[in-house]
Amino acid sequence: MVKMAQPELNSLLEECLIQLQAGNSVKEILAQYPNYAQELRPLLETAAGMRYNQSNIIPPTEAMIRSRRLFVTQLTMQARRQSIFHSIHLRLAVSMTIVILLVVGLLSTGLGSAAALPGDTLYPVKIALEQVQLNLAAGPAQRLQLLENFDQVRAQEVNQLKTTDRMITVTFSGVPSQSKDGWMVSGVKLKVSDSEATRLANWQASVVQVTGETDGQTVNVTNIQPRVLTFSGRIQEITADSWTIDGVDVKLDSSTKITGTGAAGQQVDISAQQQENGQLIALNIDVHNENNNPISRRSPVVDETSQNPVSTLTTEVEGTKQPRPTGEGHPQATPQPGSENTRVSTGTGERERTNTVQPSQDPNRTSEPSSNQFEHRQTPIVSPSKPSTEKNPTVRSTNQ
Amino acid sequence: MNFDELYEQAQKLDSQALGLLHDQFYTVIYRYVSYRLSDQQLCEDITSEVFVRLLDAFHRKDRKIKDVRAWMIGIASNLVNDHYRQKYRRKMEDLDDLENLPSQHSTEKTVDQALNMSEIHWAMARLTPDQQHVLALRFSQNLSLDETAIIVGKSVNAVKVLQFRALAAMRRLLEERWNGKNGSA
Numbered sequence: 392m393v394k395m396a397q398p399e400l401n402s403l404l405e406e407c408l409i410q411l412q413a414g415n416s417v418k419e420i421l422a423q424y425p426n427y428a429q430e431l432r433p434l435l436e437t438a439a440g441m442r443y444n445q446s447n448i449i450p451p452t453e454a455m456i457r458s459r460r461l462f463v464t465q466l467t468m469q470a471r472r473q474s475i476f477h478s479i480h481l482r483l484a485v486s487m488t489i490v491i492l493l494v495v496g497l498l499s500t501g502l503g504s505a506a507a508l509p510g511d512t513l514y515p516v517k518i519a520l521e522q523v524q525l526n527l528a529a530g531p532a533q534r535l536q537l538l539e540n541f542d543q544v545r546a547q548e549v550n551q552l553k554t555t556d557r558m559i560t561v562t563f564s565g566v567p568s569q570s571k572d573g574w575m576v577s578g579v580k581l582k583v584s585d586s587e588a589t590r591l592a593n594w595q596a597s598v599v600q601v602t603g604e605t606d607g608q609t610v611n612v613t614n615i616q617p618r619v620l621t622f623s624g625r626i627q628e629i630t631a632d633s634w635t636i637d638g639v640d641v642k643l644d645s646s647t648k649i650t651g652t653g654a655a656g657q658q659v660d661i662s663a664q665q666q667e668n669g670q671l672i673a674l675n676i677d678v679h680n681e682n683n684n685p686i687s688r689r690s691p692v693v694d695e696t697s698q699n700p701v702s703t704l705t706t707e708v709e710g711t712k713q714p715r716p717t718g719e720g721h722p723q724a725t726p727q728p729g730s731e732n733t734r735v736s737t738g739t740g741e742r743e744r745t746n747t748v749q750p751s752q753d754p755n756r757t758s759e760p761s762s763n764q765f766e767h768r769q770t771p772i773v774s775p776s777k778p779s780t781e782k783n784p785t786v787r788s789t790n791q
Numbered sequence: 792m793n794f795d796e797l798y799e800q801a802q803k804l805d806s807q808a809l810g811l812l813h814d815q816f817y818t819v820i821y822r823y824v825s826y827r828l829s830d831q832q833l834c835e836d837i838t839s840e841v842f843v844r845l846l847d848a849f850h851r852k853d854r855k856i857k858d859v860r861a862w863m864i865g866i867a868s869n870l871v872n873d874h875y876r877q878k879y880r881r882k883m884e885d886l887d888d889l890e891n892l893p894s895q896h897s898t899e900k901t902v903d904q905a906l907n908m909s910e911i912h913w914a915m916a917r918l919t920p921d922q923q924h925v926l927a928l929r930f931s932q933n934l935s936l937d938e939t940a941i942i943v944g945k946s947v948n949a950v951k952v953l954q955f956r957a958l959a960a961m962r963r964l965l966e967e968r969w970n971g972k973n974g975s976a
Contacts, residue, residue: 404954434959436962441906444906455817
């Protein structure tokens, strides 16, 4: 026997297997390789034995029929499953399409409303979207910023309306200024009566809210008032002349009326007048008690005869439950300083006020806060003050 | 309809084409599985399962199937291997049964005389899955070395080595069995 390397032996076996597959017998094949017959014989005999069985393996006909039936059944089932799958997908697709169309519709309406002017169909949508923005704002500071932005938008709208010659009632805010052409607010020329002109002269440093009808190049003013904002928040810092409430600095002056004793961390309700430089001058600060309720809400009393809510907050602070009589010393809806015996907290202590009405240190400060004309801007935190005629005892800024 | 047209129609889930494809390959797959497993019912089940898997692949629009016969044999091989794995977990109960199969052979067996299928199964069950795969392909399908190498996914030389070792191992196992049987007889 001749020894052969394994790789050659592997190849030689393969040659023999090819011949076996071609139909040659093992004997015939080995005769060609006598030197390797001893090694190849057992392998080829085994291979031949296995190959012989090949033709004997015939699948049972019934098994084949069963398999075919199963195959076709599976085909039908999968087709049905796919159909269900597709119908679910179709339903999902339809639902998604509707949702997308709604979203697109809302978005396009919202976007379309951005250019809407007062009197347009989409204008209420624009105002509603602004209100949503205000509601979603993170705090008073952000809301104030938004209000400033919206003030600019209102002024732009009024200026745009000049070119359309439409007689539309408009409301906008800004700081009044006087020029040779007359009074203007946010660049909009106003047509005002003498009495209104006099009032405007006192409000030149304050933000006022104007309501009127567009009349060509001017707005015929029907109402004009300083804008008062009310909001709530926690005291962050107290200094002698200002409080910081949720990131908003509010200045105090002699007219500021504080109910309760403020301290950092306490919740307060504020009404403040907005100034030309963006500064807020506090008219009223109502410090919440330990139950987180404003002190002024403990025992509200409404003077039915005067039609103005008269809060007992001053007497409450003084410890008396008797409502303060209305009269000359209490001008209606007037955030004038100096109600009788009002104890004013400065944050570091308390000081007595005189029982006479003091003139405001700021001659531009007004006793007539604007009525509720910025409906869409009113939020629970930052909003113009309520009308003074409201009997809601929580409204405190209008009756001092 | 030639095979390519038939296959194209089958891919489109044409029931008639699928039926024809099934019939054409049923024997091929059954024969392959039968070389590796002794249980006829199991051979039938695995063969049927291969066609169900083919149907799934058509539904998925699986474009990886280049050669449908090779693909189906590959699936059959995996199913057989799975079966063996499960069997090993059951402590090779069925393999033990094969130990008791009566031998119809003797050491005096003449060349070219067929091995009994039960002996083939007994010996095959003791080879590695790759060795089983190569032998089943070479002798159940009459595949060439090149075709076998493609289906197995190995080089031609690797398959040559595998088949040499598989046949040698099988012969050794059978001789041990025959000698043991003869000795005990």
